[in-house]
Amino acid sequence: MNALSRLFAKPWLWSFAGALLVWLAAIAFTGGYGAGGMITAALSLAVFTVVVGVGQMFVITLGPGNVDLSLPANIGLASAVAMKVMNGDDSLVAIGLAAALACGFAIGAANYLLIWALRIPPIIATLSASFVIQSIDISYGRGLQIKPPPGFADFTNIQVLGVPILAILTALFTAAAAVALQRSIYGRSALAIGQNLSAARLAGVHVEMTRLFTYALCGALGGLDGALLAGYFRGANVDLGNEYLLASIAVVVIGGTSVAGGKSNVPGIWGAALFLVLLLTMLNTFGVSAGVRLLLTGLIIVAVITAAGGQKVPR
């Protein structure tokens, strides 16, 4: 009983409940047809949101105003970098992935440089940076027609018993991220900074290093996501990351992480990502038009966040 009430107090439970609910609604509509396929498809698409969601979560953990708006531009540029370095050759996949990671890492570090050196609010710093990155991508990726190496493209689509291999790897990664958040010195530092910056600084937390690492980590995950997306969707594209601006923030907050910072959780990101993808699947099976789909998506997001309720005001 006690364990049960503890479980219900978990902030991430609601996102999984929401995901289950929309899935049930979808298969009720199709009469059970395609129930498993829906989950497979949802898992393979949710992976991309989860990867950037984890990065965004660490950034949001740092406290009010901390959010990375440069992720879409980052994803676009990294996808182009990865495809150019891989050059359609299977033997260059590892180097291409490393290049995408390095590209994202550099973008994240540059973001923090703006925030730290110029004291610009993170929202505006990452927004301004994203304008610059977008231009670099447009000029660098112009007319880029390179397809991903066949081995890499196949890898992003491999399934084991209906579970995409990328989803399994991402699950392992998120488990590690959860441990890092709750148990490592880095994670605890990030949480402490989000709860009270001055107190964390006085307690000897390496504030600047932790924040630098967080933005760089988020950037690197964006870069990795760009490479994976280019593999999955068979090519790089300036607009590849566009939907991940809102999605990365939405999964973090729907997953039960506090936007005020200092109170985060990783499992909720999975629940929220599955919820958003399954919601789209459900509305597609209902066969509604684009306008109705957007309208319902918005209303359901508002309804879910209202039902889950806000956090108590910290005192």
Added chain:
Amino acid sequence: MTESSIAAPSSPAAIGGLNLRRHLRAFLPAFSLVLVLLAIAYLNPRAISYFGFSLMLNLAIPIALATIAQMFVIAGNDLDLSIGTFVGFIGCVAATWLRDAPFVGALVLLGCIAVYAGLGALIHLRNLPAIVVTLGMSFVWQGLAILLLPKPGGRAPDWLLAIMSVKPPLVPFPILAALLIAGVAYVGLMRSSYGAILRGSGGNAAAISRAGWSLLTAKVTLFALAGLFGELSGLALIGITTSADANIGNGYTLLSIAGVILGGGEFVGGRVSPIGAVIGALTLALAASPLLTFLHIPPDWQVAANGVILIIVLAARALISRKGSDRR
């Protein structure tokens, strides 16, 4: 412009330093606008004319109105990520219902303000993160806009077209409009007694609440005002472009946030500046295209130039603020 920040300096020298810093900070938005204007005047002297200003600043009116809308939300420590799609939806309403069935159109506009007020109430009562609620609403407005106007089209009502193409003597219309918008918002938020309460709800909610003011009313008022100015922005936009498109306002979300911050506003603490916000919007509108066109910057890099301009202005502001805090 920084009336909300009341400090208690200890020595006369500190007071002088504090005032100087305050004034520097307050004039920075205006200074950056002058700088952009000087650059344009240098690059293309003919642009500095009645006709040139009417043309260059035309789109600044809806941007300024959207920025003021965002400013009201930011004054209450929230952020509205839906203002862009809301402006787009209002544009679609203006180009269809408001022309064909003015009564229905007017009702819809009133209803939208009520929705915004309701969102404010919802956010306050359930203690929800405004970012997520408005994120959801951005899908709602976009969906409604697509349902209303699946293809670009429609036509603005004649009275709206007439208003937006007024040619007053001597001073170009966009400049008059900017003065009017800044004046109204300034008097309302910075000079009225309830305006002080509204800013206070962002600065120190507990103090305002203990002084007997309703935080719910304050939040609802701020959001309703944001809705009202968002609608004015949509109407002004359609008055200029004459027809609508469901995606017409999408860029306004980020533009409006950047405008508020460029104008000296801060994300927390109810510290905003209506005059600064309008100046910020004008700077953005000018820096966005006329300046870059005159500089012959290739289209690929125009977006980057926008980012760099934002960074430079904010860096200058940070420099001024930091000098002050070092002295303390």
